[in-house]
Amino acid sequence: MTRRNRRADYGRILIVGTGRAGVAAAEELRRQGYPGEIAMVGAEKEGPYDRPSCSKGILTGHKRPQDTRMPFHDEDLTWYLGRRAVDLDPDNRRVETDTGESFAYDGLVIATGSSPSMPKWAAEPGVHLLHNLEHAWSLRRALRDAERVIIVGGGITGSEVASAVRSMARNCVVIDSKQQVMVRALGEEVGNHVTDVMRGEGVDFRLGHRVASANRFRDGWMVQLDDGENLVGDVVVATTGGRPDTAWLENAGIDLSKGVVCDESLRVVGLEDVVACGAVATWPNLRYGPQLRKAEHWISSLEQGRGAARTLLAEDGDPGPVTVIPRFWTEQWGLRIQVCGELVPDGEVSISEMKRHRRDTARAGVVVGYHRDDRLVGLVSVNAAHAFTSLARAMIATPLPAVQATPMPLQTDKPLNTEIAEPARRRLASVA
Ligand SMILES: Cc1cc2nc3c(=O)[nH]c(=O)nc-3n(C[C@H](O)[C@H](O)[C@H](O)COP(=O)(O)OP(=O)(O)OC[C@H]3O[C@@H](n4cnc5c(N)ncnc54)[C@H](O)[C@@H]3O)c2cc1C
Known part of the structure; x- marks a missing residue:
């Protein structure tokens, strides 16, 4: 070489x-x-x-190819x-x-x-994936004639698909092995609130379950769950993640x-x-x-x-x-959800409701902070953009001591910097 x-x-x-x-x-x-x-x-x-x-926009028809x-x-x-x-x-x-x-x-x-892989339970062709424009157009076409959509995977993408499907006045059921949607991305607190919002918007759930099989049934599909229940729908979408x-x-x-x-x-x-x-x-x-x-x-x-x-x-x-400081946003169900930093599972959690005692906590605005060693290391907010922005700015400006404290195989004595x-x-x- x-x-x-x-x-x-x-x-x-x-x-x-x-x-x-x-x-x-x-x-x-x-x-x-x-x-x-x-x-x-x-x-x-x-x-x-x-x-x-x-x-998002492509599924609902709010965006055309040139808009993307x-x-x-x-x-x-x-x-x-x-x-x-x-x-x-x-x-x-x-x-x-x-x-x-x-x-x-x-x-x-x-x-x-990354690319999505077809799940093993999808024995027959026709299960929709959602990773690129081609997938999105194909799903959009299928949604036009669908009455009931089965969404496998309650992560961010699955929840966004559910939001699009309901906005088109179609029914949907979301299947996930966890008890709330988007837990990995949003943590349990916000995951719970958003799951409640989705229920209120008419989403049917099968949480705590996995899919055993999906087969063609009449003009649509029959999806069998791990407890033997059969769900029938016109369209099946798998949003179960991807691999590099x-x-x-x-x-x-x-x-x-x-x-x-x-x-x-x-x-x-x-x-x-x-x-x-x-x-x-x-x-x-x-x-x-x-x-x-x-x-x-x-x-x-x-x-x-x-x-x-x-x-x-x-x-x-x-x-x-x-x-890099992990950051992302998603818009669904009229909620603006923003995440910054790491939602450490072993950290302390602080919850601030923007309008206390309102039943729809998520819509009224909520900010959840994740703390480790008295430092704010992760932040999730729903409909609380101003609070999120100021807290996130402060968090980004504060360097974490993790590098100095932990022995590493790839040592560096350079100052940490998110910029060059x-x-x-x-x-x-x-x-x-
Ligand atoms: C449906 C969907 C919704 C999302 N929504 C959000 C969101 O709301 N907020 C957010 O923060 N993130 C979101 N994400 C995640 C975000 O899109 C990804 O994190 C980001 O696109 C990753 O960028 P990338 O350049 O690494 O990979 P990609 O965007 O996947 O680009 C990789 C490119 O490489 C090409 N490629 C792959 N293999 C080869 C090869 N062998 N030869 C040549 N080309 C190849 C692919 O075709 C692709 O064009 C979403 C992802 C998806 C799929």
Whole structure:
């Protein structure tokens, strides 16, 4: 393998994956003054789009295809869309695609996100997934003629689908193994409140249950639960999560057990001049400690994409850690739900209701804080945007002591910063 440390010599940086993380990386490369070719390889035929719209405006018909385009600075990027990477040969620095093309690179950004897998219980074709525009259009078409929709998975996407379905005056039942919806994302307190709101909006639930099988029945489906109950519906949607899209990296000789394993700067462990970002990557987010973590949301993917780009261009091989504070939002049932930080299960919980003693706590506004060692480390709010914003700002501005306190395999004595560290900025400016 040839070692090339002078980033200014990079003739071509190849970015595989044209979602939030890949596009953010491309923009950041230009912002940092990288003058060479940036080649964008993406499996989907569409240019970059707003993936969160797939479970929101597109389903309800409030958004058209042109409304979902991702705004970005297309500063001299070369696009190779409709091409799926199928192999990475790191020794020869080449990526092969399913079109038979081979792309050489000097630096590589892996940003292939995650993909949903069809659950084992879906023995027959026709169960809907919801991960991309094609899925969203297909589900939207199916919803037009549906009367009852069976949604498997009460996470954020499943709850958003339920919201869309009810807004179209269709019936739906949500199945989840947990006792509340969105528990992993929102914690138990807010999960409970939102579950109540959904009940009030007419959603039927089968909570604490798993699906055993789903089979065609007359013109629709029969879904059997683990307690033997049979549910009949016209459409079945599985929103049971995804896994990192790493199939094309299987011959690259890297650890893919938890996604693409990176160091604290998002350099892919075991490869040279290769970084990863977004939902495909797993890395020690040193704001929280040395454990490998994922950035599972839109804003985190954007921040990781930027961080990975800066790492790739750093001249001395020591670009400093990329740290991210998890943040996301969802809008459903007329509720604006916002999350920031980590909802630590073992932390202390504080609950502030905006209008106390109102029965519909969620609609009236509620903020739940998660504390560890007397510090606010996580925040969830429903219909309380102002309170959320000021608390989240304060939380983001406060560095956590986790890195200094915990011994780590990937040590760093660099200051933690969610923005680019100044020395790197200066180094990168010299590339232009
Ligand atoms: C329905 C839905 C709703 C969501 N709603 C929200 C929300 O409200 N708020 C929020 O914060 N987050 C939301 N998310 C999560 C958010 O969309 C993701 O966190 C974010 O898109 C991850 O960005 P990414 O660039 O890592 O991956 P992706 O956006 O998945 O992009 C990866 C791209 O790589 C391409 N690709 C994959 N494999 C290959 C290959 N081998 N070769 C070439 N290209 C490849 C894919 O086709 C895709 O275009 C939602 C996700 C979904 C699916």
